[in-house]
Structures are given as structure tokens and as C-alpha cells.
Amino acid sequence: xxxxxxxxxxxxxxxxxxxxxxxxxxxxxxxxxxxxxxxxxxxxxxxxxxxxxxxxxxxxxxxxxxxxxxxxxxxxxxxxxxxxxxxxxxxxxxxxxxxxxxxxxxxxxxxxxxxxxxxxxxxxxxxxxxxxxxxxxxxxxxxxxxxxxxxxxxxxxxxxxxxxxxxxxxxxxxxxxx
Amino acid sequence: xxxxxxxxxxxxxxxxxxxxxxxxxxxxxxxxxxxxxxxxxxxxxxxxxxxxxxxxxxxxxxxxxxxxxxxxxxxxxxxxxxxxxxxxxxxxxxxxxxxxxxxxxxxxxxxxxxxxxxxxxxxxxxxxxxxxxxxxxxxxxxxxxxxxxxxxxxxxxxxxxxxxxxxxxxxxxxxxxx
Numbered sequence: 001x002x003x004x005x006x007x008x009x010x011x012x013x014x015x016x017x018x019x020x021x022x023x024x025x026x027x028x029x030x031x032x033x034x035x036x037x038x039x040x041x042x043x044x045x046x047x048x049x050x051x052x053x054x055x056x057x058x059x060x061x062x063x064x065x066x067x068x069x070x071x072x073x074x075x076x077x078x079x080x081x082x083x084x085x086x087x088x089x090x091x092x093x094x095x096x097x098x099x100x101x102x103x104x105x106x107x108x109x110x111x112x113x114x115x116x117x118x119x120x121x122x123x124x125x126x127x128x129x130x131x132x133x134x135x136x137x138x139x140x141x142x143x144x145x146x147x148x149x150x151x152x153x154x155x156x157x158x159x160x161x162x163x164x165x166x167x168x169x170x171x172x173x174x175x176x177x178x
Numbered sequence: 179x180x181x182x183x184x185x186x187x188x189x190x191x192x193x194x195x196x197x198x199x200x201x202x203x204x205x206x207x208x209x210x211x212x213x214x215x216x217x218x219x220x221x222x223x224x225x226x227x228x229x230x231x232x233x234x235x236x237x238x239x240x241x242x243x244x245x246x247x248x249x250x251x252x253x254x255x256x257x258x259x260x261x262x263x264x265x266x267x268x269x270x271x272x273x274x275x276x277x278x279x280x281x282x283x284x285x286x287x288x289x290x291x292x293x294x295x296x297x298x299x300x301x302x303x304x305x306x307x308x309x310x311x312x313x314x315x316x317x318x319x320x321x322x323x324x325x326x327x328x329x330x331x332x333x334x335x336x337x338x339x340x341x342x343x344x345x346x347x348x349x350x351x352x353x354x355x356x
Contacts (some may be wrong), residue, residue, distance in 0.1 A: 006189035008182045008205075008214060013189075023269075024254070027186075036186060040253050041217045042292060075218050076202070080285035080354050081292060091201075102283070102352060107258035114220060114259060172350060174280060176258050 009034045040112040043153075044084035045072025047103065047161055048095055050122040053138035054158065057092050059150055060134045067150035070117070070157070071095070085118045093136045094128030097121065103170055104157045110178040117157045119170060141165070152177055187212045218290040221331075222262035223250025225281065225339055226273055228300040231316035232336065235270050237328055238312045245328035248295070248335070249273070251310075263296045271314045272306035275299065281348055282335045288356040295335045297348060319343070330355055 004027040007014055012031030019028045019035055027036040047070055048055040056068045071089040075081055082100050089095050097120035106115040129136045139145070141162055149155045156177065164170045182205040185192050190209030197206045197213055205214040225248055226233040234246045249267040253259055260278050267273050275298035284293040307314045317323075319340055327333045334355065342348045 004186045006184055006186050008184050008186045008192070011184035011189050011191075014186075037252070038255055039219045040255055040257075042220060074215070075292070077216055077218055077290040078287050079218075080287055081283075082285075082352075083287075102350075105259075105280070107260075109256050109258055109261075112255040114253070172280075174260075 004036055004038075007032060007034050008036060038112070040109075040114050042075040042081065042084075043072050043113055043115045044075045044081050044088060044118075045070050045115065045157075046085045046089045046097060046100065046118045046120050047157060048089060048093065048097060048120050048122050050125055050138055053140055054144070054161070055093055055095055055122065055127060055136065055138055056144070057129070057133040058135045058137075059132065060129075061132050064150040066134065066148075068145055068148050069150040069154050072115070072117070072154075075116075081116050082118060085116070085120075089120070090130075092130045092133050094130060095126065095136075096123040098123055101170065102172055104160060105172065105174045106153050106156065107174075107176045108153065108178055109176070115153050117153075119161070182214055182216075185210060185212050186214060216290070218287075218292050220253040220259065220262075221250050221291055221293045222253045222259050222266060222296075223248050223293065223335075224263045224267045224275060224278065224296045224298050225335060226267060226271065226275060226298050226300050228303055228316055231318055232322070232339070233271055233273055233300065233305060233314065233316055234322070235307070235311040236313045236315075237310065238307075239310050242328040244312065244326075246323055246326050247328040247332050250293070250295070250332075253294075259294050260296060263294070263298075267298070268308075270308045270311050272308060273304065273314075274301040276301055279348065280350060282338060283350065283352045284331050284334065285352075285354045286331065286356055287354070293331050295331075297339070 007029035075084040100118040104117040185207035253262040278296040282295040
């Protein structure tokens, strides 16, 4: 995930080692013994649709600046996953959603991330680019810019949606990526 | 979640404040400006069954030492959620599982946790208490010690299982606790 050098409790130097009672290497403080655990983080996102079109955002920030994505971001403390997905959609795409349906769970263990995507209908055709988006646009499913997608998770959930659409059955999908 | 006092990158003092470009208070380093994000953590667990009985562990550690729980713990970096659930079941209950089926997702925003429970059949009747368990036992569903359960999430997923059992339909449940 990233390198830890100091204890966030006492400011002492840490070492990446197996502490007593632990079964794997972690960042352990030389001075106070505090273990700074790192755990996978949850990315919550949505697949917002309106009149058969899907809402995509073009990223204004790295990584993958300039590429298209669905509204998604790190789940925050104190919120539910669905609330986080709603919040990200408002922040990045200025769009309000009706019923959210959990649709895809993707493990991405190589980067310690766990993705949760919700399908949702937009409350209206209103949307606007937030500070993390260069532009936001409704795309017909035949016009999705597949060659300019930001992340494999985004491509995967959109392809799943297109596969499921004819049947109208959107069963929850679980997959590992990478 | 817990209090951060020092930057884990440079060892400088941190302050809980809104950094430039952020929309909420976070732990920001006075010296190098590094933001130490805290995000909800995923708890992965299983509801292991064998010949109609369910496997419970009596906790050997705080919190709720001496109370009964299902095998569950923090998802680790580098693993999938299902792998983590399998690992916790082996570590705490010494039990091997066959097919895992995702069964319950619980948001517990008050303590910044997100629970994922899998149903699973045990590969055999073998099990044994790991270091975090005082004892492990197979319980008939009529004998579950409801008054001695460790956490509300555990009670909830067990009650759901008992509700679903007669129909044989174990649809994924999503709920918020607290």
C-alpha cells in the first residue's frame, strides 16, 4: 500500500517485522510497540443510468487523468457503503440517484482494494462535473468510449451491465481482478 | 477509529484539520503535509455448518472474551474477501470449508466496520480452537447460546440463517447495524 516510517501514536521509528503474537510482518514501533495495521480499503461506486444512457465522468486527477470512469471513491468512516456511493456520485457527477441496487463486488488484492458498485437510476437528467471531473456525460451504450476507460473495474462492470440488460436480471456478480 | 498524533511518513506532529483540497477533517502533518487517511475496515467471516449444526467459537481475547462468535476477523492486504474468510475460519476454528456463498453484508458505521459473512459447509467434522478461541463447538440450531453471543452482527446473521433455512433460499442480505 505505502511505506510507514514512524509510529502515528508516539512518533518513534517503526520496523516492518513480526511482532509477538502476530503471524505476519507489520509496522511495529521500536519505542512503544504500537502496531500500525494496514487493511484493504473499500471503493464505493455507482453505475447511474438515465433514459437508457449511462453517466460517465472524465477524470480531472491522477491516476488516469483524462480517462473515463464511473463515479467512485474511497468509502469514508461513519458512512454506509450505499451512502458512500451516493456521496461520490454527487461529488464527482452532481447527480442524484433513486434506488441503489448492489451489483458488483470486485476483489483487487494486488492493490489492496475492494470495489462495490451499485446500479442506480438518476432522479433527473441533471448532472455536473465536480472538482475531480473534467466533464460528465450521458453515453448511449453503443457509444461508450471503451478505448479510454480509466480502470479495469470500470470496464468490467459496464460490460456486465450490457450483458445483463437484455434479460433484465442483474444478479450480483463477484469477481477477482488481477 | 483511534487518535493519530504523529505523521507515519516523517514523524512530525499532526493536526486534525481540513487540508487544502479536502472537504473534511483529516490527520494532516504540520511538517510535510502528508494526510493520513483512515477508512472503514472490512471484517470477513463465515457461518460454517456440518450435518445441520453451526460452528461457533468462544472468544479467548477482548473485546467480549468468553462470549460466542462466528469465525471472523479483519481482511488482510493481498487477499480476497473470500480467502480472508477462509483464513479466519482456519485460524480461529481449525476448520476447512467447501463452497463459500456470500450471505450477509452489514454496515456498522458507528465503529467504521463493514462485515461480510459467507455461508459454507465444512469439509469434515474436524475443528479445533485456535489461539483466539477458548473452545470451538458445533451447535444444533435449537441450542445456540443466544444470551452469550459476542456481537450483534453474529446474532443477526445466525437469526437470518434460521429464518431462511426452511425455504432453502439464502438470498444475500444487506443491513445497517447501529
